[in-house]
Amino acid sequence: MFWSRNKSVGATATVPPPAIDPDTIAPSGWHRTREFFWQLPRNLTHWEKVEPKGRKSGPPAIVLPGFMSTDRSTQQLRRALARHGWRVHPWGLGMNKGARAGLLEELEARLDMIGGGNKVMVVGWSLGGLYARELAHRYPDKVRAVATLASPFCGDLKTNNNVRWLYERVAGHDVNEPPFERFEHKPPVPTMAFWSRKDGIVAPHAARGEENHCDCAIEIDTHHMGFAIWRPALSQIMRHMHDFLHEHEGAPPTKGMWRKRDRIRGR
Numbered sequence: 001m002f003w004s005r006n007k008s009v010g011a012t013a014t015v016p017p018p019a020i021d022p023d024t025i026a027p028s029g030w031h032r033t034r035e036f037f038w039q040l041p042r043n044l045t046h047w048e049k050v051e052p053k054g055r056k057s058g059p060p061a062i063v064l065p066g067f068m069s070t071d072r073s074t075q076q077l078r079r080a081l082a083r084h085g086w087r088v089h090p091w092g093l094g095m096n097k098g099a100r101a102g103l104l105e106e107l108e109a110r111l112d113m114i115g116g117g118n119k120v121m122v123v124g125w126s127l128g129g130l131y132a133r134e135l136a137h138r139y140p141d142k143v144r145a146v147a148t149l150a151s152p153f154c155g156d157l158k159t160n161n162n163v164r165w166l167y168e169r170v171a172g173h174d175v176n177e178p179p180f181e182r183f184e185h186k187p188p189v190p191t192m193a194f195w196s197r198k199d200g201i202v203a204p205h206a207a208r209g210e211e212n213h214c215d216c217a218i219e220i221d222t223h224h225m226g227f228a229i230w231r232p233a234l235s236q237i238m239r240h241m242h243d244f245l246h247e248h249e250g251a252p253p254t255k256g257m258w259r260k261r262d263r264i265r266g267r
Contacts, residue, residue: 050075052089054082059121059144059254060114061086064107066126066150066228067167070095073228074125077149080234084242085254086121089114096127098171099178107135111142119144121245121253125228126150126201127167129193134180136187145190145248147241149227150199152206154184154213160206185212190248192216194237199224216244 050071061081063074071078071090081088093106111120121144124132129151136143152161157175164175173179191214195207201224208217218240220226222233245253 050090052087053078054085054087056087058082058085058087060116060118061088061121061123062091062110062114063088064091064122064124064128064131065096066128067096067098067163068170069126069128069228076229076231077123077125077227077234080231080238081123084238091128098127098167099131099173099180100171101179103131104134104138104180107131108139108142111135111139115142121145121147123147124149124151126152126224129153130182133187133191134183136189136191137183140188143187143189145245146187146192147237148191148193148207148214149237150195150202150207150224151193152202153193154206154209155203160203161201163201186214190215190245192218192241192244194218194220194227194240196220196222196224196227198222198226215248216240 063071063078063081065071065074071092074090078088078090089110091107092110093103111122114120119142122132122135124130124146126149129146129148130153132146132148132151133153136146154160158164167175176182193208193214193216195202195204195217196219197204198221199207208214208219220233220236222230226233227237242253
């Protein structure tokens with residue numbers, strides 16, 4: 001039998017399905033496994049006491065950890081902020097087991113304690129970035145700016161990351177139905193998003209969003225875990241944060257290390 005190349009009379013033309021943007025698809029399970037083994041030896045080397053870092057006169061900042069992580073996982077990130085002039089604090093709420101009732105109110109109390117009447121720079125890694133954005137929506141008078149690192153704040157959380165099944169089992173609720181209202185548009189404070197095509201957990205589009213989701217989205221060449229612990233990536237993030245806030249505020253956000261960098265550059 002030979003297949004005819006001519007369409008039969010009255011046959012319905014087949015419409016090809018719309019193309020899927022690969023940036024909107026969650027990374028595979030293999031990438032998730034790679035992230036775990038990439039992070040493990042780096043985390044085991046950082047077990048010092050969890051406490052505020054940086055000089056006491058520095059502007060206040062807080063770092064919110066990712067899902068199933070604690071303040072120990074953000075030691076390197078907080079060290080980097082401290083090296084560049086910030087007085088940076090851990091979130092102090094134990095392991096991040098997902099959104100829960102009363103969480104944002106507890107974080108508001110942390111902002112009050114840390115800020116002492118001043119606005120606080122809020123940096124959130126992965127799931128912590130979603131909390132950072134929600135804090136800025138609800139308490140813009142207490143948040144100086146928001147920086148999200150590999151945070152899936154855009155789109156359907158069921159399809160833009162590969163840990164949804166674990167999140168729902170641990171947190172006890174649908175990933176798209178947290179126990180508080182979720183805002184996807186840009187918070188009313190300066191907001192920047194760091195993302196990566198190498199991210200093994202979150203789809204690139206989810207972490208950078210659309211133009212109306214943040215003021216600035218910057219690609220960093222690292223893995224999901226690298227946003228919190230890999231020093232070359234952290235150096236890039238610190239530089240971009242400094243320049244971003246300088247542009248929005250009209251003055252350098254911190255002093256010290258950046259003066260040395262500017263002298264080296266001949267500024």
